Amino acid sequence: xxxxxxxxVGRHYDPIGARLGMWLFLFTELLLFGGMFLLYAIYLHRxxxxxxxxxxxxxxxxxxxxxxxxxxxxxxMVLAVASLQRHKRNLAxxxxxxxxxxxxxxxxxxxxxxxxxISHGIYPGSxxxxxxxxxxxxxxxxxxxxxxxxxxxxxxxxxxxxxxxxFLIKKSDKVLNLTPHHLQxxxxxxxxxxxxxxxxIWKSERIVREMQGLExxxxxxxxxxxxxxxxxxxxxxxxxxHLVDIxxxxxxxLFYLISM
Amino acid sequence: xxxxAAQGLAAxxxxxxxxxxxxxxxxxxxxxxxxxxxxxxxxxxxxFLVAVFIGFLMRxxxxxxxxxxxxxxxxxxxxxxxxxxxxxLFIIPGIPAAFGNFxxxxxxxxxxxxxxxxxxxxxxxxLIGALIALSSLFTGPGPADTGWxxxxxxxxxxxxxxxxxxxxxxxxxxxxxxTGLNFLTTMxxxxxxxxxxxxxxxxxxxxxxxxxxxxxxxPILGITLALVALERxxxxxxxxxxxxGDPVLYQHLFWIYSHPAVYIMVLPAMGILxxxxxxxxxRTIFGYKAIAFSSMAIAFVGYLxxxxxxxxxxxxxxxxxxxxxxxxxxxxxxAIKVFNWLATLYKGSIDMQPPFLYGISFIxxxxxxxxxxxxxxxxxxxxxxxxxxFVVAHFHYVMFGxxxxxxxxxxxxxxxxMFGRMYNKRTAYxxxxxxxxxxxxxxxxxxxLGYKGMPRRYYDYLPEFHTLHVIATVGSWILITGILIMFIxxxxxxxxxxxAPMNPWxxxxxxxxxxSPPPLENFDKIPVVKHEPYYHGKNTEAKK
Amino acid sequence: MAHPKEVRQEHQLISxxxxxxxxxxLLMLTGLTVTAAGLNLKSFxxxxxxxxxxxxxxxxxxxxxHLKYESALFRNMVFMAVFTLVIIIGLTFxxxxxx
Numbered sequence: 001x002x003x004x005x006x007x008x009v010g011r012h013y014d015p016i017g018a019r020l021g022m023w024l025f026l027f028t029e030l031l032l033f034g035g036m037f038l039l040y041a042i043y044l045h046r047x048x049x050x051x052x053x054x055x056x057x058x059x060x061x062x063x064x065x066x067x068x069x070x071x072x073x074x075x076x077m078v079l080a081v082a083s084l085q086r087h088k089r090n091l092a093x094x095x096x097x098x099x100x101x102x103x104x105x106x107x108x109x110x111x112x113x114x115x116x117x118i119s120h121g122i123y124p125g126s127x128x129x130x131x132x133x134x135x136x137x138x139x140x141x142x143x144x145x146x147x148x149x150x151x152x153x154x155x156x157x158x159x160x161x162x163x164x165x166x167f168l169i170k171k172s173d174k175v176l177n178l179t180p181h182h183l184q185x186x187x188x189x190x191x192x193x194x195x196x197x198x199x200x201i202w203k204s205e206r207i208v209r210e211m212q213g214l215e216x217x218x219x220x221x222x223x224x225x226x227x228x229x230x231x232x233x234x235x236x237x238x239x240x241x242h243l244v245d246i247x248x249x250x251x252x253x254l255f256y257l258i259s260m
Numbered sequence: 261x262x263x264x265a266a267q268g269l270a271a272x273x274x275x276x277x278x279x280x281x282x283x284x285x286x287x288x289x290x291x292x293x294x295x296x297x298x299x300x301x302x303x304x305x306x307x308f309l310v311a312v313f314i315g316f317l318m319r320x321x322x323x324x325x326x327x328x329x330x331x332x333x334x335x336x337x338x339x340x341x342x343x344x345x346x347x348x349l350f351i352i353p354g355i356p357a358a359f360g361n362f363x364x365x366x367x368x369x370x371x372x373x374x375x376x377x378x379x380x381x382x383x384x385x386x387l388i389g390a391l392i393a394l395s396s397l398f399t400g401p402g403p404a405d406t407g408w409x410x411x412x413x414x415x416x417x418x419x420x421x422x423x424x425x426x427x428x429x430x431x432x433x434x435x436x437x438x439t440g441l442n443f444l445t446t447m448x449x450x451x452x453x454x455x456x457x458x459x460x461x462x463x464x465x466x467x468x469x470x471x472x473x474x475x476x477x478x479p480i481l482g483i484t485l486a487l488v489a490l491e492r493x494x495x496x497x498x499x500x501x502x503x504x505g506d507p508v509l510y511q512h513l514f515w516i517y518s519h520p521a522v523y524i525m526v527l528p529a530m531g532i533l534x535x536x537x538x539x540x541x542x543r544t545i546f547g548y549k550a551i552a553f554s555s556m557a558i559a560f561v562g563y564l565x566x567x568x569x570x571x572x573x574x575x576x577x578x579x580x581x582x583x584x585x586x587x588x589x590x591x592x593x594x595a596i597k598v599f600n601w602l603a604t605l606y607k608g609s610i611d612m613q614p615p616f617l618y619g620i621s622f623i624x625x626x627x628x629x630x631x632x633x634x635x636x637x638x639x640x641x642x643x644x645x646x647x648x649x650f651v652v653a654h655f656h657y658v659m660f661g662x663x664x665x666x667x668x669x670x671x672x673x674x675x676x677x678m679f680g681r682m683y684n685k686r687t688a689y690x691x692x693x694x695x696x697x698x699x700x701x702x703x704x705x706x707x708x709l710g711y712k713g714m715p716r717r718y719y720d721y722l723p724e725f726h727t728l729h730v731i732a733t734v735g736s737w738i739l740i741t742g743i744l745i746m747f748i749x750x751x752x753x754x755x756x757x758x759x760a761p762m763n764p765w766x767x768x769x770x771x772x773x774x775x776s777p778p779p780l781e782n783f784d785k786i787p788v789v790k791h792e793p794y795y796h797g798k799n800t801e802a803k804k
Numbered sequence: 805m806a807h808p809k810e811v812r813q814e815h816q817l818i819s820x821x822x823x824x825x826x827x828x829x830l831l832m833l834t835g836l837t838v839t840a841a842g843l844n845l846k847s848f849x850x851x852x853x854x855x856x857x858x859x860x861x862x863x864x865x866x867x868x869x870h871l872k873y874e875s876a877l878f879r880n881m882v883f884m885a886v887f888t889l890v891i892i893i894g895l896t897f898x899x900x901x902x903x
Contacts, residue, residue, distance in 0.1 A: 017374050017449040023878060024441045024475050027885040031479035034889040035513055039498055041893060042509060042900050044850075060838065067834050075827040078868045085817055125495035134497075134504025141496035141503070145487070181278075242868045246861045253853035257841035448877070476888050512896050563888060564895060576902035582895070 013225075015232045022236040026243050029153075033247050036146050040254060043138045050135025054143070056259030059113065063256035066109050067248065073102035074245045081238045084168075084231050092234065093168050096161055099241070103158045110151050114144075143255055150251060153244050160237050167230055178214040183207055191216075274680060274777040288384075291376035294778065296383050297362030298678065303386065304350050304358060305747070311345035312743060314338050319702075319736040322729050325720055332719040336405035337420070339717055341397070343408025344425065348432045349390055351663060352521060355528035356439055356474075357386070359670050360467050362678055364443060366771035366778065367461045369452025369787045374445035382438040389432035396424035407717055409518070412499035412510040416491050423492050426485035433478045433485075436524070440474025443467050452770075454789035458552070461769045461793040462545065465552045466531025469559040473520045473527075477563070481517035484510065508573050515566035523562040525659055526626075527555055529666035530597055533619050536673055537601050538794040539767045540616035541608025545794050547600035554593035561590040568637050572646045580639055587637035594630055598623060613765060614688035618669035621696060625661025629654055632707065647717075650710025656703045668695075671750055676760035680777040683753025691749060694742030701735030769793050816873055826867045833860050 044051045080095035117140075121128030124141055178186075191204040193216060204214070275294050279286035287295055318338055321328045330338070361379065365372050373379050397403045404425040406415045415422050447468050451460065460468075488510070490496055497503030499510040538545045545551065567575060567583030601623060610616070632654045636642050645651065676682050705728055710716075714725045721729065763772040770789075774782060837856045841849060866872040871879055 021445045028479040032483050035480045035483035038893050071830045078823050137497050137503045249860050250857050575899040578902040579899035582898050
């Protein structure tokens with residue numbers, strides 16, 4: 001039998017499992033917002049007049065703009081994923097950056113929207129609002145809570161994107177790290193590092209009992225393993241971002257488009 | 261019959277001996293599912309014992325009318341804390357976090373769960389939630405006095421530390437969600453070759469059903485509690501009648517989670533029982549698929565019954581009838597399980613070991629609890645019994661008599677596997693006697709108290725209830741004696757008892773094919789599964 | 805544990821063009837929603853906008869989130885989650901609507 005052992009020790013790679021976990025997490029987000037949508041439905045049913053009135057007080061144009069911004073950011077996000085799948089790392093980074101800035105634009109709009117309302121004394125607990133009919137108090141209570149919670153998720157998404165851009169840019173040097181535990185099974189053998197064509201780039205000394213650990217470092221490349229893990233990270237982050245988009249797809253008409 | 265790995269694998273190669281970091285860091289930084297399971301076990305046992313002590317104090321207070329050892333405000337804070345500790349820190353994480361974590365990968369032939377680092381984060385979140393809850397006790401205006409249910413509008417108005425308490429529950433909910441997410445992915449992706457879904461042990465099936473509840477129900481609690489906190493902080497108005505909000509909506513949202521939550525509490529216990537019974541009957545389970553599907557059915561129908569907690573809250577007649585009907589439906593799959601267990605026992609070769617004794621108690625006590633649930637589920641009787649001691653008795657029968665006793669059974673069943681040592685069996689039996697007798701004196705009494713009209717969460721009571729309260733308190737002392745005997749026995753056994761063999765109970769599931777305690781990576785080679793999980797050999801197949 | 809068949813599915817590449825088409829459809833539907841809201845549909849307005857929002861979500865789910873290209877397991881799970889939410893809302897309304 002061959003004296004050399006393949007450098008196959010790595011982290012457990014299961015993209016389908018990772019994706020499954022992400023979808024399960026998305027279900028929790030669906031139910032989290034779902035609870036709020038339930039409350040919205042109930043109070044719309046109870047106070048239809050005030051809800052229609054409240055809706056007419058929101059700026060449809062800004063709302064529609066924000067919808068288009070988020071939809072476009074979903075596009076750029078999925079294009080980032082598609083680029084990385086085709087191993088076009090730089091294009092992926094570009095699309096990610098576009099997504100990030102679209103998210104920022106969304107938040108800026110939100111800031112102005114909220115600011116406008118707050119400057120008119122309309123915010124939870126404000127004396128101005130407390131004088132309005134109950135249905136209106138609730139409309140704005142739900143408006144701030146739901147768009148606030150959604151905005152929080154946008155911020156989190158943007159932070160995630162920053163991390164992703166970092167991961168994509170970073171050229172990882174380390175290719176392999178063997179602990180004493182792994183080395184135990186390789187005693188008496190030598191390690192080979194081969195390239196994709198199967199040609200040996202480097203061969204180690206024979207592994208002996210005294211060795212504490214082994215680290216193989218190849219400078220300046222993004223390892224195959226790193227690429228695969230980045231793809232998984234990016235794809236799953238994309239799923240999260242799309243859910244944030246879907247939630248807004250429902251928030252927009254329910255708050256901005258029900259005036260009569 | 262599993263003949264498993266060679267006995268030669270010595271105890272000093274167990275996972276206890278292989279640390280990733282020195283000292284305590286080897287525990288709190290470990291992503292090994294076995295260490296995480298044990299950490300959960302120790303933490304939750306601690307909280308359980310504290311909550312038992314609080315219960316002890318509560319019963320002392322109820323020994324006489326009026327003030328006995330504490331004032332009314334303290335009593336309110338104590339029953340709140342008792343509930344929060346028992347529910348959020350003990351029984352909901354409970355079996356999944358302690359035994360699920362340890363046993364699930366072993367039972368499906370895997371080396372760990374799908375997301376080991378997420379698993380560790382679950383545990384840290386659990387600790388953080390506990391710390392926040394603790395801080396709510398000793399800071400500012402003092403511990404919450406709303407009951408563990410935090411009903412609006414009182415929870416919106418009271419000056420006590422409600423915001424901190426609900427934040428703790430929120431964080432703990434996150435811990436629960438991540439555990440469920442992990443287990444679901446693990447079962448979909450990491451089953452050993454040959455182990456189809458229908459060859460998994462029924463404990464795994466119960467964890468699967470539970471995982472779905474954790475994922476789909478817990479977020480609703482999250483948003484509800486967040487809204488309570490927001491209401492207290494900025495005053496949105498959704499539950500506040502002054503602003504047009506409806507406090508009953510709080511109840512809806514709260515119970516939309518909290519009813520399915522009771523199935524998070526009980527399904528894993530039923531799963532363990534489905535493992536224990538075949539082992540100690542020497543034959544395979546009767547109706548494997550029926551039990552598996554019943555678990556999923558309980559999980560699903562469990563989402564549809566929450567209104568039965570609100571029959572007297574002013575909800576519509578239509579909904580009350582709907583919820584009552586659905587509540588009767590959910591009893592059916594549970595009954596199916598009981599019938600299947602009994603059928604397994606019938607003509608089996610029964611080995612009355614401690615795990616079996618504690619496990620069988622479930623069938624008796626849970627049945628009583630379950631049947632009284634039907635009494636509460638019918639509208640007419642509930643009007644009389646709602647918010648009385650009848651309800652308190654009911655849920656203690658199902659949660660304590662049910663899940664609690666199976667938790668104890670699991671300690672006796674899997675403890676030797678986890679710690680590699682055996683406890684004193686005679687002491688275990690003695691503890692059981694105290695537990696069983698004390699439990700029934702304490703809680704059966706409460707059915708009568710409730711039927712006679714004694715309200716729950718009341719600090720004081722009318723003279724006609726006095727005798728029954730005294731009996732209940734004495735029952736609590738017997739019960740607590742049993743608890744102490746049991747835990748001391750287990751503690752001493754697992755620390756210094758005789759070394760436990762690989763398969764002390766002749767179990768047939770995969771965890772019994774690895775040494776006690778298991779090595780770090782569980783299996784030398786991932787097993788290939790050929791048989792159904794409770795295969796005891798050809799001649800012990802279920803009689804037709 | 806990815807075996808060859810799964811790996812091939814993993815790399816099924818969808819063209820950039822498909823994504824752009826979906827995006828255009830989403831934009832059009834947004835325009836449609838705003839228009840529909842402007843018409844005097846009274847109580848049908850809510851139903852119409854929710855329906856369109858639902859359709860947009862289905863597009864995002866199927867194409868951007870690749871649900872169309874995943875195994876049936878994922879589609880079933882999404883259905884279960886959505887169904888659970890719908891039931892919860894429905895059952896609550898047996899109270900709200902009939903008080």
